Amino acid sequence: xxxxxxxxxxxxxxxxxxxxxxxxxxxxxSVLNRYSDMPGADDIxxxxxxxxxxxxxxxxxxxxxxxxxxxxxxGSDRPSGAETAVMGNVFSIxxxxxxxxxxxRIFDALSAxxxxxxxxxxxxxxxxFGTFTDKFGVQWMVNYEYEQ
Numbered sequence: 001x002x003x004x005x006x007x008x009x010x011x012x013x014x015x016x017x018x019x020x021x022x023x024x025x026x027x028x029x030s031v032l033n034r035y036s037d038m039p040g041a042d043d044i045x046x047x048x049x050x051x052x053x054x055x056x057x058x059x060x061x062x063x064x065x066x067x068x069x070x071x072x073x074x075g076s077d078r079p080s081g082a083e084t085a086v087m088g089n090v091f092s093i094x095x096x097x098x099x100x101x102x103x104x105r106i107f108d109a110l111s112a113x114x115x116x117x118x119x120x121x122x123x124x125x126x127x128x129f130g131t132f133t134d135k136f137g138v139q140w141m142v143n144y145e146y147e148q
Contacts, residue, residue: 005064006093008075008138009085014060017136018075022065024109030072031064035079056080067095087137094141103128103144110134110142122146 010017022029036057059077067073073093078085097103107120113135120130120142128144 003070005072005074008073010060010075010077010136011085012059012077013136014063014075014077017138018060018063018065018073020134020136021073021110024106025065025067025073027066029063030066031062033061033063035059035061035077037061087133087139089139092131092139092141094143097142097144100128100144100146103142107132107142110140 008014008017018029034057038061056077056079059079060075062074062076064072064074095106097106104120107130111130111132111134114133116130116132118129118131120128123129126146128146129142131139131141133139
């Protein structure tokens with residue numbers, strides 16, 4: 001069966017965002033590549049028009065943080081000259097913790113400094129559910145389902 005991973009793009013703060021997510025979810029990055037890791041990056045003259053000559057060398061080209069069983073949260077910084085990354089309101093990352101305690105911990109940690117749109121509370125569908133936008137503009141849903 002296919003797997004589904006989440007990929008987020010940022011305009012220069014990908015490393016900060018993913019260090020925050022790693023502090024919440026734990027674990028280590030399974031991949032972390034900077035633009036300077038690209039083959040030939042050291043051969044680009046500093047006075048060229050290439051993005052690597054314009055401050056992108058230390059930005060994140062690709063990062064992967066494994067979360068849970070078989071899911072990865074991935075991301076990158078958009079290179080200079082690319083359209084600015086804009087967080088929208090057409091998607092949310094939904095996470096289903098293994099316990100009520102884990103749901104509370106994840107909700108509290110990820111929503112710190114962000115905006116809670118629906119407090120974490122028991123719902124009519126027999127779940128502990130809440131929504132928020134984290135301090136980086138990413139929307140999340142936390143949904144712990146009680147046994148039916």
